[in-house]
Amino acid sequence: MPQSLGSAGKRLWTTTTLDEFELKAELQKVEILTHACRVTDKIAELKRSQRSEPLTVLGSARQLTIHPLIAEVRFQRGLLAQLLGKLGLPDTDEQIEAKREAVSAVRRDASKAAKFQVGQ
Template sequence: MTDSRVKTPPRGLKKHGRKLWRSVVPAYTLRPDELVLLESACKTVDLIAELEAAMVDEPLVTSGSMGQLREHPLLSETRQQKALLGRQLAQLKLPDLDAQGVPQAKVNAQREGGIARWQQQWRYGQ
């Protein structure tokens, strides 16, 4: 898409989310559904940055409801958000960029062809 509205980051994104948006949108042509997914990933990046900033002066271990030691709740939330971000970015299936910053579509096509071939062999037991 070459629409100038798409090139500007969506409202509400913070520093890290805008940085991710600006690194992806100029390099790739994304469908509308991919833009929605990218925006979601950008919001996740911003949330991860907030969670990590909140943990700066916090202990890694805190007291639980019965006085037992347990990990700080922000640690597990950060871990979950990072896992979500990994899934979101993987779902975009962005091809690698070459040295000039041009997407290598051939790499993704070959990878998908290989996966399809193995799935077909597995289905038919060949």
Template sequence: MTAKHDPPAGLGDKALVVWTEISEGYDLRIDELRVLEDACREIDLIERLEADLQHAELIVTGSMGQPVASPLVQELRQHRGVLARLLGWLKLPDEEAPAAGGRSASARQAAMARWGRGA
């Protein structure tokens, strides 16, 4: 069983779930814990931006009087990209899902390893 790491102070509900699931489910190095904390902070920021966008106009007036997308839309897109990169840096294994034919990914990898050795 992996060691439990206390969550950083001030995480919101969704970020706290992500922190708990990942920190209790995987053995993370100190640098990975930092990346996880940054990802959780991004989750909180995304939640705040989404809440603000619910009460904002999607189309606003640009500097030349033209209709443009709300700056919140762009911010959300950017922060979602940052979150995806942070979580990707953790290189967590995919959860095993049955592949075609009912074989798991690990069984398929084991078979490929055997075949690659000529066994």
């Protein structure tokens, strides 16, 4: 396990490497998994930062726009899905639930932003 991983990345590394593949035999998958773990840590960091921020901010033309952290979390989740897809791992119940939660979170954020804008 890479030493620089945070708790979220370590959790992904541990759950993925327990049963899925032999690290020494599949070095390219180790590299992909390392990147996926770093992306997982970045998502956790962004979500922590997002807690204290509003859903919308003023854009360059003084219009309300979605906060950039929301868009970045969405982008990082997409990147994580691509990386995990390249590993060719079967989805566990935990991963299926995580995907559902990711989709729900994006929908919830979009709904809140839309309600906020409609109410103005």
